[in-house]
Amino acid sequence: MTITEKAAYLKGLMEGSSLDTEKPEGKMIAAIVELLGDIAKRVTDIEETTIAISDELDEIEEDLDAIEDFILDEEDEDYDDYEDDFEDDDEDDDDDYDDEGFDFGDEETTIYEVKCVCGNVINFDEETLIAGSIHCDQCGELLEFSIDDEEDEEETDEDNA
Numbered sequence: 001m002t003i004t005e006k007a008a009y010l011k012g013l014m015e016g017s018s019l020d021t022e023k024p025e026g027k028m029i030a031a032i033v034e035l036l037g038d039i040a041k042r043v044t045d046i047e048e049t050t051i052a053i054s055d056e057l058d059e060i061e062e063d064l065d066a067i068e069d070f071i072l073d074e075e076d077e078d079y080d081d082y083e084d085d086f087e088d089d090d091e092d093d094d095d096d097y098d099d100e101g102f103d104f105g106d107e108e109t110t111i112y113e114v115k116c117v118c119g120n121v122i123n124f125d126e127e128t129l130i131a132g133s134i135h136c137d138q139c140g141e142l143l144e145f146s147i148d149d150e151e152d153e154e155e156t157d158e159d160n161a
Helices: 003-016 024-085 126-131 147-160
Strands: 112-115 121-124 133-135 142-144
Touching: 003 024, 112 126, 126 133
Parallel strands: none
Antiparallel strands: 112 121, 133 142
């Protein structure tokens, strides 16, 4: 029996018991039965809405899975194409791949980031940090900083740990 059916059953019991709804006790029981009916309707509406939302989420999840599969398939194909470009005639010699022509940069270079008052995020290296300032390319604001600020921040982070 559903909650709506139970509320209807209680209403039928109340009406069938020839309860005097003019007396305070009868008014109270009638009001409780009416409240239970209203609550049962709301719960039923909420259950239906929850089921609809769940169905929609399932469809969204399926769509996202399809997109993920599509993207991963493309990446796999791109990777395969990249490998094909560098394959040698001699399959046993995989160490012949040469980094010549590619500039991977200095792996020990630290990149710093600062946000200007205009909202622009600016990346800079240690050389700029040592210089002590940089101009925002969007608004022209001069952003000043020092190495001491970074050290103070690191000490504060260590103190909080």
